[in-house]
Amino acid sequence: MVFLFIALPLVVAGILPLVGKVSKKFLPDLLANAVFIVLLVLVFFEGRGIAGQEAAVRELSWLGEPLNIRLLLDGFSLFMLFAVALVGFAISLFSIDYMDHYGSKANFYALFLVMIAGMNGLLLVTDLFQIYVFLEVAAVASYALVAFGLGHDELEASFKYLMLSAVASAFLLAGIVLIFGVTGALDFESVSQGLAALDSRFLVGLCAAFFILGFGLKAALVPFHAWLPDAHPSAPAPISAALSGLLIKVSGVYALTRVFLNVFGLTPALSTVLMYLGIISMVVAALLALGQTDIKRMLAYSSISQVGYIVLGIGLGTPLGILGGLFHLFNHALAKSLLFLNSGSLQMATGTRKLDEMGGLGKRMPVTSVTTLVGSLSIAGVPPLNGFWSKLIIIVALIQAGRWAFALIAVLASVLTLWYYLLIQRKAFFGKLNEKWASVREAPFWMTVSTVLLALLCIATGIFFAGTVNSWVRPAADAVVKGLQTALGSLGF
Amino acid sequence: MIIEIALLCGLVVFSAAAIIFRDLLRSAICLAVASLLLGIIFFRMKAPYIGAFEISVVAGLITVLFIVTIALTKTGGDVRESKAAAWIFPLFFVVFLVLDFFVMRGLIGKIPALGAAPEEGGFGDVLWKARTFDLVGQIGVIFAGVLAVLALFRKRDKDE
Amino acid sequence: MTAPMLLLPILLPVAIALVVLLIPSRVKAVREVISVLASIVLLYFAWSFFTIKDLTWKVGWLGNGVDFDLRLYHFSAFILLGLAGFLFLIALYSTVKMKNVPRVREYYAYVFLTAAFANGAVLSNNFVPLIFFWEGLLLTLYGLITIGGKKDSNRTAVKSFILGGFCDFSMILGVAILWKITGTLTLSEISVKPEGLAAASFILMVVGAIGKAGAMPFHTWIPDAAIDAPVTVMAFIPAALEKLLGIYFLARITLDFFVLEKNSTLAIVLMTIGAATIVLAVFMALIQKDFKRLLSYHAVSQVGYMILGIGTAVPIGIAGGIFHMINHAMYKCGLFLSSGSVEHRCGTTELKKLGGLRQEMPLTAFGFAVCALAISGVWPLNGFVSKEMVFHGAVETGYIIFAVAAWVGAILTFASFLKAGHSVFLGPRGRDVPAVKESESPVFIPILTLAGLCILFGVYNKLPLKEFIEPILEGHVEAGEHLDFSAHALAVFNPIALISVGCLVIALLLHLYGWKKAGRKAYLASEPVHKFPVLKQIYDLAEKRIFDIYEQGIRFLKGLSGILFKLVDRPIDAFYEKGVTAVGRAFTGVLRAAHTGHYANYLAWSIGGLLAVAGIISLLLK
Numbered sequence A: 001m002v003f004l005f006i007a008l009p010l011v012v013a014g015i016l017p018l019v020g021k022v023s024k025k026f027l028p029d030l031l032a033n034a035v036f037i038v039l040l041v042l043v044f045f046e047g048r049g050i051a052g053q054e055a056a057v058r059e060l061s062w063l064g065e066p067l068n069i070r071l072l073l074d075g076f077s078l079f080m081l082f083a084v085a086l087v088g089f090a091i092s093l094f095s096i097d098y099m100d101h102y103g104s105k106a107n108f109y110a111l112f113l114v115m116i117a118g119m120n121g122l123l124l125v126t127d128l129f130q131i132y133v134f135l136e137v138a139a140v141a142s143y144a145l146v147a148f149g150l151g152h153d154e155l156e157a158s159f160k161y162l163m164l165s166a167v168a169s170a171f172l173l174a175g176i177v178l179i180f181g182v183t184g185a186l187d188f189e190s191v192s193q194g195l196a197a198l199d200s201r202f203l204v205g206l207c208a209a210f211f212i213l214g215f216g217l218k219a220a221l222v223p224f225h226a227w228l229p230d231a232h233p234s235a236p237a238p239i240s241a242a243l244s245g246l247l248i249k250v251s252g253v254y255a256l257t258r259v260f261l262n263v264f265g266l267t268p269a270l271s272t273v274l275m276y277l278g279i280i281s282m283v284v285a286a287l288l289a290l291g292q293t294d295i296k297r298m299l300a301y302s303s304i305s306q307v308g309y310i311v312l313g314i315g316l317g318t319p320l321g322i323l324g325g326l327f328h329l330f331n332h333a334l335a336k337s338l339l340f341l342n343s344g345s346l347q348m349a350t351g352t353r354k355l356d357e358m359g360g361l362g363k364r365m366p367v368t369s370v371t372t373l374v375g376s377l378s379i380a381g382v383p384p385l386n387g388f389w390s391k392l393i394i395i396v397a398l399i400q401a402g403r404w405a406f407a408l409i410a411v412l413a414s415v416l417t418l419w420y421y422l423l424i425q426r427k428a429f430f431g432k433l434n435e436k437w438a439s440v441r442e443a444p445f446w447m448t449v450s451t452v453l454l455a456l457l458c459i460a461t462g463i464f465f466a467g468t469v470n471s472w473v474r475p476a477a478d479a480v481v482k483g484l485q486t487a488l489g490s491l492g493f
Numbered sequence B: 001m002i003i004e005i006a007l008l009c010g011l012v013v014f015s016a017a018a019i020i021f022r023d024l025l026r027s028a029i030c031l032a033v034a035s036l037l038l039g040i041i042f043f044r045m046k047a048p049y050i051g052a053f054e055i056s057v058v059a060g061l062i063t064v065l066f067i068v069t070i071a072l073t074k075t076g077g078d079v080r081e082s083k084a085a086a087w088i089f090p091l092f093f094v095v096f097l098v099l100d101f102f103v104m105r106g107l108i109g110k111i112p113a114l115g116a117a118p119e120e121g122g123f124g125d126v127l128w129k130a131r132t133f134d135l136v137g138q139i140g141v142i143f144a145g146v147l148a149v150l151a152l153f154r155k156r157d158k159d160e
Numbered sequence C: 001m002t003a004p005m006l007l008l009p010i011l012l013p014v015a016i017a018l019v020v021l022l023i024p025s026r027v028k029a030v031r032e033v034i035s036v037l038a039s040i041v042l043l044y045f046a047w048s049f050f051t052i053k054d055l056t057w058k059v060g061w062l063g064n065g066v067d068f069d070l071r072l073y074h075f076s077a078f079i080l081l082g083l084a085g086f087l088f089l090i091a092l093y094s095t096v097k098m099k100n101v102p103r104v105r106e107y108y109a110y111v112f113l114t115a116a117f118a119n120g121a122v123l124s125n126n127f128v129p130l131i132f133f134w135e136g137l138l139l140t141l142y143g144l145i146t147i148g149g150k151k152d153s154n155r156t157a158v159k160s161f162i163l164g165g166f167c168d169f170s171m172i173l174g175v176a177i178l179w180k181i182t183g184t185l186t187l188s189e190i191s192v193k194p195e196g197l198a199a200a201s202f203i204l205m206v207v208g209a210i211g212k213a214g215a216m217p218f219h220t221w222i223p224d225a226a227i228d229a230p231v232t233v234m235a236f237i238p239a240a241l242e243k244l245l246g247i248y249f250l251a252r253i254t255l256d257f258f259v260l261e262k263n264s265t266l267a268i269v270l271m272t273i274g275a276a277t278i279v280l281a282v283f284m285a286l287i288q289k290d291f292k293r294l295l296s297y298h299a300v301s302q303v304g305y306m307i308l309g310i311g312t313a314v315p316i317g318i319a320g321g322i323f324h325m326i327n328h329a330m331y332k333c334g335l336f337l338s339s340g341s342v343e344h345r346c347g348t349t350e351l352k353k354l355g356g357l358r359q360e361m362p363l364t365a366f367g368f369a370v371c372a373l374a375i376s377g378v379w380p381l382n383g384f385v386s387k388e389m390v391f392h393g394a395v396e397t398g399y400i401i402f403a404v405a406a407w408v409g410a411i412l413t414f415a416s417f418l419k420a421g422h423s424v425f426l427g428p429r430g431r432d433v434p435a436v437k438e439s440e441s442p443v444f445i446p447i448l449t450l451a452g453l454c455i456l457f458g459v460y461n462k463l464p465l466k467e468f469i470e471p472i473l474e475g476h477v478e479a480g481e482h483l484d485f486s487a488h489a490l491a492v493f494n495p496i497a498l499i500s501v502g503c504l505v506i507a508l509l510l511h512l513y514g515w516k517k518a519g520r521k522a523y524l525a526s527e528p529v530h531k532f533p534v535l536k537q538i539y540d541l542a543e544k545r546i547f548d549i550y551e552q553g554i555r556f557l558k559g560l561s562g563i564l565f566k567l568v569d570r571p572i573d574a575f576y577e578k579g580v581t582a583v584g585r586a587f588t589g590v591l592r593a594a595h596t597g598h599y600a601n602y603l604a605w606s607i608g609g610l611l612a613v614a615g616i617i618s619l620l621l622k
Helices: A004-022 A026-050 A075-102 A105-124 A128-149 A152-183 A188-197 A201-219 A228-234 A237-264 A268-290 A295-316 A319-350 A366-380 A386-400 A404-429 A445-463 A465-487 B002-020 B024-044 B048-072 B083-108 B123-130 B132-152 C003-022 C028-052 C074-097 C104-123 C127-146 C153-182 C197-213 C221-228 C231-257 C265-286 C291-311 C315-346 C362-376 C382-397 C400-424 C441-459 C462-473 C495-517 C527-531 C533-543 C549-594 C599-621
Strands: A056-062 A065-073 C055-063 C066-072
Touching: A004 A026, A004 A105, A004 B132, A026 A075, A026 A105, A065 A075, A065 A105, A065 B132, A075 A105, A075 A237, A075 A319, A075 A445, A075 A465, A105 A128, A105 A237, A105 B132, A128 A152, A128 A228, A128 A237, A128 B132, A152 A188, A152 A201, A152 A228, A152 C599, A188 A237, A201 A237, A201 A268, A201 C599, A228 A237, A228 A295, A237 A268, A237 A295, A237 A319, A237 A465, A268 A295, A268 A404, A268 C549, A268 C599, A295 A319, A295 A386, A295 A404, A319 A366, A319 A386, A319 A445, A319 A465, A366 A386, A366 A404, A366 A445, A386 A404, A386 A445, A386 A465, A445 A465, B002 B024, B002 B083, B024 B048, B083 C599, B123 B132, C003 C028, C003 C055, C003 C066, C003 C074, C003 C104, C028 C074, C028 C104, C066 C074, C066 C104, C074 C104, C074 C231, C074 C315, C074 C441, C074 C462, C104 C127, C104 C231, C127 C153, C127 C197, C127 C231, C153 C197, C153 C221, C197 C231, C197 C265, C197 C291, C221 C231, C221 C291, C231 C291, C231 C315, C231 C462, C265 C291, C265 C382, C265 C400, C265 C527, C265 C533, C291 C315, C291 C382, C291 C400, C315 C362, C315 C382, C315 C441, C315 C462, C362 C382, C362 C400, C362 C441, C382 C400, C382 C441, C382 C495, C400 C495, C441 C462, C495 C527, C527 C533
Parallel strands: none
Antiparallel strands: A056 A065, C055 C066
């Protein structure tokens, strides 16, 4: 059943081009969205199944013969699967209207589903090399999706993204190979034990550095971030949302966490490195966001900054820090996707992404204005929205661990974040209506539905954050912490 | 030993050359040569399957694809770059090599010998039985590639 | 009745608010029917909760002692019943009075949200949800005031928000200190002596409570709101809801959280605040020329009685204060509703223009009369009973001055209501107002209901005293002291009661004097007091809003910011402009310039990053 997470999107992706020949818009829309609904149902089903239990490694079998496919479903992967299904659903709803004028909708949905399949696969694997494989699946799909619009900027951005990712993949593979050579195994448990048995601190350190480059680039941590501000704005808005909201987290943060916290163990050295990377990303990206005039670029830099928060929380290593980091991951996925989708609405309505050319759109596009406000306030960390709680937890965790400087910087970065988001709100929505936009209309139906859904989720997660934290995030954090404790203490650094 | 070092140095030199050359055809050829050298290294390490794959795919298939593409397309005008760009990469590369040398020298004594993993079954067993899940991933990558080509080379409709 | 049903008074109004918001404006009847029915359902539930009187529901929320804890006990059940009752009356009244108001959907939504938050605040047994609900009330109040749609409605709404926010902030601070002292956030577990740090917490929380109740000096938004907000909002919130919540909280502070002792410093402070509020507010009320503004100042003044009563820390005083709370809620709501009825038919509430409406609007007049007599403390209505209890308590503390202040207040209260009633309902028929009829039944039924309750709670005071008030005081009195207040509640022939009656007579004489002097114009009957030597200057200053702490605060802040601007801000700004922003911009500029889009650069950074990370790890390894 768990295998459906990977198989279903893949299979539907396979048949979509054929379906696309028959029905250009309706059937692809229907199929793609149906897949996400099924995925969401599956998440809840599986969630109830493993509630309270230990992590389950499922071994699949085909016709009685055991296939060597092992899938690991623990609180962490379930949590991420939930995020992927939820945000993916919103994105595919949005695409119903948005991708109309790009053409070849069936192919778009097919690529998107392949990306989702790759992400889901990454979330369920038990093996280092499989992480690499599924990372590549999602990445290749995303290269094509970034370039989907076929304009000059898009192609260039996609190419740069591809080339930088290729470097990252190369180093990832190098690291995996080194570990394989030393321990003779690739699956998490064997590797963890093997590394513990060996006294190979330097080698592990080297591999850790390689992994940080690899996963860090995927997660867009500074200084490995530079592809993101070009790739995310150029992509069609739903893909920007998918990249910022999901891909950098799944192939970047999730993979990083899995490997470092469940396989290597988070040693003080690694913790320090991750925390510094996190805090540097937070600040540098926030400063960069301030200087932007293109709304999507600003949002892209903001993603980098928020990933810094997440990595800071996870890098801290304390249960509360991990809880905060994971919760912020979820919240950011919701809110950033919402913001990128809205930027798509804006772009569709006005034809521009430049903030200075917009103005006063709140009167003509009230729903977009309100949902953007919700998303902005959520990321900026304004109570009672969800981002406030996750940031608060991270800051409290930092204070509890005695890292006062980090906590202070995190708070200041929050202020910076609020600043540039209010800039967006002011320039785009408030103020006098620019003459040019006197006749724009609110975004079409499915786009509005999708963004309103995300905005409501932001609000609900904020108000009922205790429930969300307890049912979804805490099991995830516990799974990570447990893995941390199993792996830790044995590596000598 | 000498042969190993020569092959490896050649690999590095030709890979760097593939990037530095401005002429696309020369780059493609350098890539083919580098791949050939890598294939030979694999054979010498007693990994015939990999050697064969490497040579046939990279030095063979991919080089052919590149050369055909280069022949069928016109190179656009050379992008004017600042002078700095021309030597930054070589500089960085040299710096990296130097640092790498020192790092490796420090590490050499400390890395436990990479043990030879016991051979469990032949190539086919490993591919189909032990790494079945990877095949699912491979299917995914193939889908992604095919769909990417379909998407990126689609005919633009009138309403775009 | 299972424990999770305690969520009903909170969740049901929220659901109704959403439903009402979504029903299209055209289908008015549906919305009104739903509102009234929902309020009846809530009233039913409040009643059944009251009969059970003991239910708790607790759910861990945030850890660290922050739980979502609801507790139904006699006091909270009593308040819940009161809240539900007022909601019903207001919902009924609004069906007519708010019929054609723009944004009426929002109005109903805010009303129900207010009810939800108020219920939540009353039921909370843990400070965090209580604060959450308490704050929510600020937002709904803001929204409700802006529905008035008058020129200054926004400004008054902001004023109420800021004053309320300030008081709430003070309360939060007090709660935080209390948490530090006791280590728990659960209301039912706290009981400390108010000394030292605890005293500071006490005062902060008291500020929060009396601010919510609308005592001086946090009251200044109420008279403004009387003009700028719809009259139903006035009847619902400042008249009823806020008193119930504020005094409930004040009672909890002085009875449960802190053990307030008779004649301790803190008690005297409370009594002073109470007495001052009574006197100062009623002086302002007397000279008002608008019916609604007059009523609003009285709302402020009456809170003084409640605070005074609770501050006496004497059982009869405390009981009187709490009883006064519910009595006031009833008659003040009734008074506002009757002013709304007049406004509904006549289109104005200026005393100058009204007059002689008793024949055309007899039911409104009757309701008004009963409530006015109740607020003035005329025997045998409920106001008499609760006021006497407060007087007795004040005298018992030994500080007669407070009782004297309360009596002065009583004089002026009655005088101002004589003026109001005379101006509106008696006397010659005002010519500025066309011929009118009595208001429709959804308007006068609530008024008469409240009037009837005033009579009931007065004459049959055993009912409210035994059911509602006495259980609250159990456990707070020494053993042996009996808690039966109703026995002598209506006793007139004791010195205190006689002085009260004397006050009423003085008020009557004052009114008649002023009326005659002003040429038999009732609305000018208060002029003698207005023009009285020292008072005149004070009144003039009050007109200029010298005593409005909000206005003064704003003025002070403006002045302060002017000084700061010249002395401090400009220099800092120069430094900032030349220094920080330049540096910041330079950083941003450098960073921006660095992102050339050049692939090789990006690759170089990545590899450089790799080298740095590897280097750092190896350094840390050693």
